[in-house]
Amino acid sequence: MSGSRSSGTSSYRRLDVARRRAQLIRAALGLFAHRPPEDVSLDDVAAAAEVSRPLVYRYFPGGKPQLYEAALRSAVEELTQCFAEPQEGPLSRRLSAALDRYLAFVDEHDTGFSALLRSGSVVATSRTGAIVDEVRRGAAEHILAHLRVPEPGVRLRMAVRTWITAVEGASLGWLDEGKQPPVEELRDWLLDHFVALLLATATGDPQTEEVVSRALAREPADGPVASLARRTMTLLTRAEHLLPAP
Amino acid sequence: MSGSRSSGTSSYRRLDVARRRAQLIRAALGLFAHRPPEDVSLDDVAAAAEVSRPLVYRYFPGGKPQLYEAALRSAVEELTQCFAEPQEGPLSRRLSAALDRYLAFVDEHDTGFSALLRSGSVVATSRTGAIVDEVRRGAAEHILAHLRVPEPGVRLRMAVRTWITAVEGASLGWLDEGKQPPVEELRDWLLDHFVALLLATATGDPQTEEVVSRALAREPADGPVASLARRTMTLLTRAEHLLPAP
Known part of the structure; x- marks a missing residue:
């Protein structure tokens, strides 16, 4: 007893x-x-x-x-959860939701986020560096899973990884600019950036092209990707001398 | 005497x-x-x-x-010179030349470059961090000068700054991948990335749109931007449901 x-x-x-x-x-x-x-x-x-x-x-x-x-570990767990989105519906909607969570995290932890990621800040050590790298790798794996690519080639890996770096850089820049432009605009721009980068990569890499075609097919005609596609077509069409004669 | x-x-x-x-x-x-x-x-x-x-x-x-x-200071001087390109001819040719020099530098200083930029490496201190930030700022100023924008707004600044972060991240990734893909492909991809990001930014920001239209007008029909434009149009045209009925 x-x-x-x-x-x-x-x-x-x-x-x-x-x-x-x-x-x-x-x-x-x-x-x-x-x-x-x-x-x-x-x-x-x-x-x-x-x-x-x-x-x-x-x-x-x-x-x-x-x-x-x-x-930091507790923050990282929260951050990693940002990208754990159900694999349903158009990719743009999933990525948009993940970015909303990610940017809310950045907004909520502004000073700590900057301090951690500034090169040479007092808190950046090889241990924290390794923890941050874990988050980046985790985010890349989530995104590749959303793109349904079990064996990504070097160009697709590079595109996803580079976009993640860009999101990080843009978040730091956003904090430096006093959180301008508004967070919804930043989110939409980061999503446009993702689509534009994948499109550019697709033009030179068959694997990315396949992934992009599949993803585009599932995007709704009234969604952000359709809007970006139409606006891009308009801009390019105006630069007539770059396009083949019809 | x-x-x-x-x-x-x-x-x-x-x-x-x-x-x-x-x-x-x-x-x-x-x-x-x-x-x-x-x-x-x-x-x-x-x-x-x-x-x-x-x-x-x-x-x-x-x-x-x-x-x-x-x-490091001596390396930084060399690196800053990479972007000092005469402001003549199509932007794509200038940026391509700058990227060639930059990537040659990365190739030549591979281990040192990684060590410096990895968060939390033993050599990354607040002093080296400040020196690296100087290079980034310098590169951004050079690029905005090439774009002929004396007073860039927050969206254009963000686009240029984010691309610089992306170039840095892609360079580190390229080193991690054993310098694959070949450096010329990496350079062309980074140039495509720049154009795609500016185009996407232009679709939502009048200042960037003006800059992009001006730059596109000076691109030759047999250059890399024309090629990207045509390939992008082809890809988008295939996603018919996203575009307005003709």
Whole structure:
């Protein structure tokens, strides 16, 4: 009887430990999201979580670097979920939904996002670099799965990977510009960028061409890809001298 | 007389100092270009420059970090020159020439280039980060000058800046893929990417539309932009349901 009671207590304690840990990580992430990491102290985290500084140290004996990494891992889990979209409906709708979630994350963690991705920031170490690379790889795999390409060639891989880099760069630029243009415009532009890049890649790579043709066939006539296609045709048609005589 | 002789000697010495310094930087850059920075020692630099280790220290009392930064500054000067192309002829030809120089630089400094730009690499500090940002800003200014836009709006700035990030990401990816596809294909693809991104941006931004129309008008009918335009038209025309009924 006493054995089972003690095991109950210890499982209660484990839950308590996990809960407390999560609470501290949440408090840390809230601070790291909006302040440069060098301006966040363990005292701040303790105050935000309404606990004592020694308690923070009991859970994170490695101090701030350990807490930062834990907060980062928790952010990364959230970020990776952005691209986990059901594989149904037109690709543009799925990508648009994923971008909405991703950009909401960037908006919500602005300072922390910048600090992490700026080359040479105080928090960018080989460990955080590896964690960020994991997110990039995960996002690329999600996108290739949406494109239904089990064995992507080098050109298609390069296109997807380059677009992910571009999304990251554009997000940092958007933060630098004081979150201009409005986030919906940024999302639509990133989607247009994806379509334009895949189209350009398709013109020189049979695998990408097949993927693009299949994806275009599923796009609705009143959707964003149709709109981009029509607007692009109009622009190109105006540059008559570049096109073959009809 | 003795005064003028001593000044002659000292100017001779200054030249000697400058030459020696340049020689050490060249030797260091040669090593940092092809080995991870942690695998380059001051002894290696001394051996490559055929001088003694104390002499390296006399010129670079800050040791390896100082030498690395000097080598980086010298590389950055070379890199910035890549985009200094005369503002004549079709934009595609100028950009293609700039990309050729840029990619030759990446090819020649492969390991050093990766080490510098990987987030969290041992050499990426806030100082090197600032130097790399300088190159990015310089490249963006060059490109906007080629586009003849004295006051670029937020969308055009974002497009140019995002493309530069994409070029960087694609270069890293190209190195990761063992320099595949061939460098000429990578260059043509990056040029196509630029045109496709500007076209997509133009469909939603009057300033970019004006820039693009002006640039398209100067492209030759047998050039790469004409080829991309025709191939894109063919692909889009096949997705009939997206286009308005003729």
